[in-house]
Amino acid sequence: MSWDIKSIKKWKVADHPVGSTIPVGGNALEYKTGGWRSEQPHWLEDRCTHCMICWIFCPDSSIQVKDGKMLGIDYDHCKGCGICATECPKDAIHMEEEEK
């Protein structure tokens, strides 16, 4: 099933799928929730031991990792909940007020 939403803003009543069901899975990536943030996590790379605790805890899959290494934070989807900063055993994530 294809799901092309390029022109979704112009869709009329009959163009939307029945019952608002999106006919594909895994589309949360396309929905940017970064704008909901009021606080932003900052990663202090030199303190990080790559223990992956923040990756386990982040409810929005916004800790970017590759090959067992933390790479940074996906600000398109991070909602700024601060869980990563609270859970980090090395104090390697600090929350700061979101820039306007």
Added chain:
Amino acid sequence: MPKTVALTGNSACAQAMRQINPDVVAAYPITPQTTIVEEFSTFVAKGLVDTEYVTVESEHSAMSACVGASAAGSRVMTTTSSQGLALMWEVLYIASALRLPIVMHNVNRTLSGPINIHCDHQDSMGARDSGWIQIFCEDAQEAYDTTIQAIRIAEDNRVRLPVMICFDGFIISHAIDRLDLLDDEVVKKFVGDFEPLISLLDTEKPVTVGPFDGLYGYFFEFRRAQELATLGSLPVIAEVGKEFGEVSGRHYGLFEPYKLEDAELAVVVMGSTAGTAKFVVDQLRENGVAAGVLKIRSYRPFPAREIAEALSGVKAIAAMDRSLAPGAIGAPVFQEIRSALYDNSARVPVIDYIYGLGGRDVPPAHIEKVFSHLAQIAKSGKIDQVVNYLGLKE
């Protein structure tokens, strides 16, 4: 061969559910619906159905489980009454918005307080704008027949909406009535196999059910699409009623006109009181009074155009409301009827009769009173009182 039996309305509906053999039933018992789920769970225990019966801790959970099961791709049924329906309220809107063809009995009972377990239509009326199709039944036979038809209506690709089958608590649910049951095979063939539009359990075709719309803003378009599906169900309800007539000999339409063709005085009514009204009409006819009844079957969607046409020749109309809409101009049936008639060229006087709240009995004498009031209005052409109360001590 159809079997003639003596059953309560609830037993008849439990039999219909057994014959339909839904994949999932999630329900919570509440008076006067209890014996439907009681009997149906016995069928489950005896292995007479393949249904997964989910015992839940409340009606909110019952409807939530139904929504989940239906989105997973199963044929789902449930039943409730009164406070139970009220507790389901927020999930009713989810079921209709997701276009899930869940079929539910609502055995009509008033809403507290003071606490009262008897019949009126206030519970269904609270859900009239929830996007569910609502069909009201006159007796046990119609409740049984409508249960079977509801599956076809809900699952029709032009509809895909949940259906609420409404019938009067105790009067229909607990009184033993004579009715005909269809053969199991006939019902099985009539309802056919369920073909879900979506299935959360189909990993080959993943879908996203109930996505968030809050910031994008397509809600208006979805609701309009849902409304169009509701309106589009009118011909489907009529078609299924006709097709059911072909297999059972009992034909159903969107409403039932009774001696309406040449009637001058008409009562519009839903539920078991339609039977009483027909009885009174027969008596009045013997005395030369041109009386008739219009029994509403499909209340949601409301077949406004068809009803306005059926009532176009009468001289005075009383809408019978087994509910109250405090602060409104009359109760829901009246509002609907008067509004539907507004577009007719001739202005027919319409009055409202609120009756039977909390199970207050409606004997034939009360309906006669309504007809004599109508005769007076037809004669004088003047409405003395728009909203009236039947059987109220005042």
